[in-house]
Amino acid sequence: MGTFQIEGGHKLQGEITPQGAKNEALQILCAVLLTDKKVTINNIPDIIDVNKLIDLLGNLGVKIQKKKQGSFIFQADDVDVNYLQSEQFKKDGRGLRGSIMIVGPLLARFGKGYIPKPGGDKIGRRRLDTHFEGFIKLGAEFRYNKEEHFYGVEAKKLKGAYMLLDEASVTGTANIVMAAVMAEGTTTIYNAACEPYLQQLCKMLNKMGAKISGIGSNMLTIEGVEKLGGCEHTMLPDMIEIGSWIGLAAMTQSELTIKNVSWDDLGLIPNVFKKLGITIERSGDDIHIPAHTDGYEIQNFIDGSILTISDAPWPGFTPDLLSIILVVATQARGEVLIHQKMFESRLFFVDKLIDMGAKIILCDPHRATVIGHDFKSKLKATTMTSPDIRAGVSLLIAALSAKGTSTIHNIEQIDRGYENIDKRLRAIGAKITRVS
Incomplete structure (x- = not known):
């Protein structure tokens, strides 16, 4: 200690x-899982929580190249989805609350996403219901292993839906947005979080080919696309x-x-x-x-x-x-x-x-x-x-x-x-x- x-x-x-903004980094880094193309991210803070997430992405099979201090190139063209079922992942995922945001992009691209109950600050109840209720609205099936505190969602094909979030959760909104960008049809998220870091995520996804409107407001409209490409993004x-x-x-x-x-x-x-x-x-x-x-x-x-x-x-x-x-x-x-x-x-x-x-x-x-x-x-x-x-x-x-x-x-x-x-x-x- x-x-x-x-x-x-x-x-x-x-x-x-x-x-660079910690809370933006935890969202932006998870978004690299949405494409097999190269994504360059600048102004990444060198802090424990962010470095843990980068290590987690590496264990998932994401190729990571450091350009210079704070700048990395990520390419998720060979993701090992089986890692999600491993004991190592259950250990790694528990050490970081931000790990919950890998579920949305994995569900969108690979049809499944799993996560152990995440860790983080001990500052009171921080529930995950908003995340999973959103995934269920998009057509995913939810399961929860009480013994291992292990969450999972699976779907052959996500379909756009209207949803009114029970709380304006930043991580919940980010997770649902990343799942919805490749869902079939239109998704409308009302009572969405609208923090600058969430706006940054939406702008980055649009640069990758997503179709998100209403950025900066509490109502986001997302037209699903078949796939996303690479981009370069600089964090606030x-x-x-x-x-x-x-x-x-x-x-x-x-x-x-x-x-x-x-x-x-x-x-x-x-x-x-x-x-x-x-x-x-x-x-x-x-x-x-x-x-x-x-x-x-x-x-x-x-x-x-x-x-x-x-x-x-x-x-x-x-x-x-x-x-x-x-x-x-x-x-x-x-x-x-x-x-x-x-x-x-x-x-x-x-x-x-x-x-x-x-x-x-x-x-x-x-x-x-x-x-x-x-x-x-x-x-x-x-x-x-x-x-x-x-x-x-x-x-x-x-x-x-x-x-x-x-x-x-x-x-x-x-x-x-x-x-x-x-x-x-x-x-x-x-x-x-x-x-x-």
């Missing part, structure tokens, strides 16, 4: 460039990492520039941080955060009531950044209610912040009230363990702002979502050491 030792309280300075920067660096700059009262952020794909993210009083300046496609030497003040609602920040499906505020917002609020002037609606265990990490001296009332598994210190009382260094990716980086930001030296264990959770985070933070002045 790896550990970070962090000497907090230092001002940071300079530029940082966000990695990771919006969650961009939000993390905004929070880092504010908490350490540092001046930072975040490069090449793709402003038009950030949605509500800049505005939500502004509601906490953080100054965000746009410079071309970069974000500049000045040093908040006088702190930052949380806005109230216009009727004077306490600000509430909550998550919602896109274009609402992403749940992956609520942990960052909560940490940033611990040093603001004022109070805020954080309402985590979509996952019931994501706020349990606040006990570690309370140990550091933060004023937080955990109301229930979904809500926490934060009373900011206004930098009049610094957080205190402590020893803690990272429970998941987003809580882990939130604790890291807290440690970088705290007085003294903190220790964070189980940093593999952070490495799952952030590329070379210690090296990149040292480049802007952070005192952080990785210990085996």
Whole structure:
């Protein structure tokens, strides 16, 4: 188990460039299974979750050629479908939640797709019903082995259908879209997720020859085609990492520039941080955060009531950044209610912040009230363990702002979502050491 030792309280300075988007990568990489032609993907982040998926594709028989750092050529012209029934696949698939998205393309192209119950963050119930209900609507037969927790869908020929999703699941929508692109006839998906990363997947599939309309809305219409070809695709920067660096700059009262952020794909993210009083300046496609030497003040609602920040499906505020917002609020002037609606265990990490001296009332598994210190009382260094990716980086930001030296264990959770985070933070002045 790896550990970070962090000497907090230092001002940071300079530029940082966000990695390619993790959540986009997990969708895009699965889409290479839809064709036997070469697919080139650029700006792939070098992180544990993505590398596990690339290894899984290699075990399936996909040819993988690395062009340069972050750029790969994939060709799925000799897929070993029998691997899906192997004990090795059952082991490999369990280690990564994103592995669920290989099912849609395998079902579309080979008429069958299997997956063990996937792993990932322990942040509450993350059901798979939406995925499989969509496949069943397209004509697939579903089976589930309770003893082995092994899911399967099979179909001789998928047929287009109208479906109203029970939730706007990003991975569920992506999986169903990848199955539907080669189904016979027209598929209409209502209450579809419409995140920028899902839009990216649809645009890539259209470049491969798919016929998807309604991209960016919550209703997608897909005209099935017989086969898809190759393409080249470049992934967006990771919006969650961009939000993390905004929070880092504010908490350490540092001046930072975040490069090449793709402003038009950030949605509500800049505005939500502004509601906490953080100054965000746009410079071309970069974000500049000045040093908040006088702190930052949380806005109230216009009727004077306490600000509430909550998550919602896109274009609402992403749940992956609520942990960052909560940490940033611990040093603001004022109070805020954080309402985590979509996952019931994501706020349990606040006990570690309370140990550091933060004023937080955990109301229930979904809500926490934060009373900011206004930098009049610094957080205190402590020893803690990272429970998941987003809580882990939130604790890291807290440690970088705290007085003294903190220790964070189980940093593999952070490495799952952030590329070379210690090296990149040292480049802007952070005192952080990785210990085996």
